[in-house]
Amino acid sequence: MTTHPDPVRIEPVLQPAPDLAPPFSKGGLIEVFRRRYLLKLLVQKEVRSRYQGSLLGVMWSYIQPMVRFCMYYFVIGLVLGLHKSFPNFAIHMFSAIVAMHFFTETFSSGTRSVVKNKSIVRKMPMPREMFPVASVIVSAVNTFPQLAILFVASVVAGWRPDVVGVLAAFLGLAIVTVLGTALALLFAGLNVFFRDFQNIVSTFMVLTTWIVPMIYPFEKVATSGLGHNHVFYSIYMSDPLTIAVVLMQRAFWIPTALGKDGFPDQLGDVGFPYLPHNYMELGLLMLGVSCIILVLCQMVFRRLEGKFAERL
Amino acid sequence: MTVSVQVEHATKQFTLRYHRTIKQITIAAMRRQKISDTFKAVDDVSFTVQQGESIGLMGLNGSGKSTLLKLVSGVMKPDSGSVLTRGRIAGLIATGAGFHPQLSGRDNVYLNAAILGMTEAETKRKFDQIVDFADIGRFLDTPVGHYSSGMFSRLGFAVAVHTESDIFLVDEVLAVGDKPFKRKCMARMQEIRDEGRTMLYVSHAAASVRQMCDRVLVLEKGVLGFDGPVDEGIRYLHYDDADTDEKPTDVVDDTEDEVLGADV
DSSP states (O other): OOSOOOSSOOOOOOOOOOOEEOSSOOOOHHHHHHOHHHHHHHHHHHHHHHTTTOSSGGGHHHHHHHHHHHHHIIIIIIISOHHHHSTTHHHHHHHHHHHHHHHHHHHHHHHHHHHHTHHHHTTOOSOTTHHHHHHHHHHHHHHHHHHHHHHHHHHHTTOOOOHHHHHHHHHHHHHHHHHHHHHHHHHHHHHHHOTHHHHHHHHHHHHHHHHSSSSSOHHHHHHSHHHHSHHHHHHHHTOHHHHHHHHHHHHHTHHHHTTSTTOOSSGGGOOTTTSOTTHHHHHHHHHHHHHHHHHHHHHHHHHHHTTHHHHO | OOEEEEEEEEEEEEEEESOOSHHHHHHHHHTTOOSEEEEEEEEEEEEEEETTOEEEEEESTTSSHHHHHHHHHTSSOOSEEEEEEESOEEEOSSSSOOOOTTSBHHHHHHHHHHHTTOOHHHHHHHHHHHHHHHTOGGGGGSBGGGSOHHHHHHHHHHHHHTSOOSEEEEESGGGTSOHHHHHHHHHHHHHHHHTTOEEEEEOSOHHHHHHHOSEEEEEETTEEEEEEOHHHHHHHTTOTTSOGGGOOOSOOOHHHHIIIIIOO
């Protein structure tokens, strides 16, 4: 941003009079992406304000997942001894942590986004979806370096890319992005009415570590007594986050584990119980389900949006 | 003539909640007290504004002026009836812009301009004019949360008047400005009016309404009580017997102002 005005002064062209229309934003995610410049400013603002007055700044988005990682590595890997039975367990955990950290950050910052910007929401007409969407983008920006760390660590551990693996990574991240956006929209809207929702979200965050195969391998679930229970297994597998995490592990962890500790030597031979049956199809299905959830959450948001200005 | 703003049977109802937590609600329910109450801030209001008209919106505190302006600007949605506008809308609502307190004045100018629909190039081109008009000098890079209320609304007004808009809304902006700034605002608003833009002007100052507007709407407890020529409107309100243009100019607390004048 600069204070120098453009040297060329272009007088605005008078446009033909537009039609009479309701001034209240038609809203919708399409409108958000039509106003990319405003979205860019909101993202910049968010990045700056998130770490305002902090010395370490952006470093905090590395420190938190790193501390989590070290803790799990120590307790699960060394104390409970999963390192002995599982090759490259650190990569297994870290590929899940990256995806889940992206999700939790999207969800929790998105939930607070509208309330946090109430000074603007109360006085300026604009598509209010802008705020949750901006939080999703900020979270994605913060997640990217973690993804880079994961990439480097995997290469060191002997990772080589394969087509299915790369597709799996994109699919996994897509599920997390769509689902995170959907929930951010829904809870951002609800949070305007009752601030309880931001506490509900942070309570839910406690669960996210345990409901996905992050600090325990998928195999443990698949081969345990609970895994043979059809109802439990179906519920467990119908969580889009579980599938997203499994896809991330398929992309980064499985290729580094080949031929070690009883793992098959060939990528093609790795199947159940290391991975769920038809994990790619399952991923596509979950992406579809997440998209439907996104459309529904957007509809709820639009209904709630009508009362934002008066309830804030 | 082209219709610029068309309001038909617009109603906006607010809910007053007396109790916020489940515990309070339960106790209130057991004592058979009211848990919530509704009132109509804008009640079945209809009017049409032609392109280029400037309308004075008058009424006592709490009569629904700001709510009506929020409906026209698109910040709020009417519960029933319809509000239609043509073209881009700029202006100030409830003596201040939608600024983010943590951002600097400079960043807020860009953000605010973007919300009003200006592009990056347009904002850059007008940035110096905006800063000149607001006259906030070295505070430009200070977070606006630290601004005095005068500076705050000066900057907001500066952005609004420099936006290319078809409809311009002004809500009691002169309540917080000092005398030189008031004079500058009035001059700028005259210019906007003379450019043929539609203007909706909320004010308690009979003299400035007389100067600026060619029609007056008077709201009474949310109902449109009068719609017609300026002088009759001022007489309708009994505002003509005092020289209301010389209201005290000291700074009005933003939150207090919103409670008393804007949101209720």
